[in-house]
Amino acid sequence: AHGDLSRRNTVGMDVDVATFEARAEEAERRIAALELKISEGATVPAAPAGDAAAGDEFKKKFYDQLVALRLELGKSRVERAAMIKQAEEDKARIEMLEEENTKMGYRIKHLVRAVREEMDKKYPNAKNVNR
Numbered sequence: 001a002h003g004d005l006s007r008r009n010t011v012g013m014d015v016d017v018a019t020f021e022a023r024a025e026e027a028e029r030r031i032a033a034l035e036l037k038i039s040e041g042a043t044v045p046a047a048p049a050g051d052a053a054a055g056d057e058f059k060k061k062f063y064d065q066l067v068a069l070r071l072e073l074g075k076s077r078v079e080r081a082a083m084i085k086q087a088e089e090d091k092a093r094i095e096m097l098e099e100e101n102t103k104m105g106y107r108i109k110h111l112v113r114a115v116r117e118e119m120d121k122k123y124p125n126a127k128n129v130n131r
């Protein structure tokens with residue numbers, strides 16, 4: 001039962017990490033597209049001929065979008081790194097708890113056996129007693 005719980009936790013963490021990875025990849029694609037447009041000297045469609053201000057405004061808009069995307073990408077990478085670190089810590093904790101649980105089960109098994117043996121010694125005539 002405990003193994004199922006740890007698998008469910010791991011699956012949930014994988015989904016969260018995959019979501020952040022997808023967001024980061026999408027942000028990287030958008031940044032690359034914006035960088036390409038800026039480097040090619042993209043201009044505003046339908047801007048009046050000789051309207052340098054409109055072209056500059058267009059480039060500024062793309063630059064601002066590029067900065068915003070890079071910030072978003074940076075945040076996503078930080079969140080992803082934090083999630084991966086937390087997942088590794090959780091996995092180690094789950095493994096430790098499962099090991100402790102196994103040891104406790106072993107101890108309980110032997111304690112129950114010892115109690116039954118003592119009960120049999122102390123009350124040898126007791127019949128059909130579920131101990």
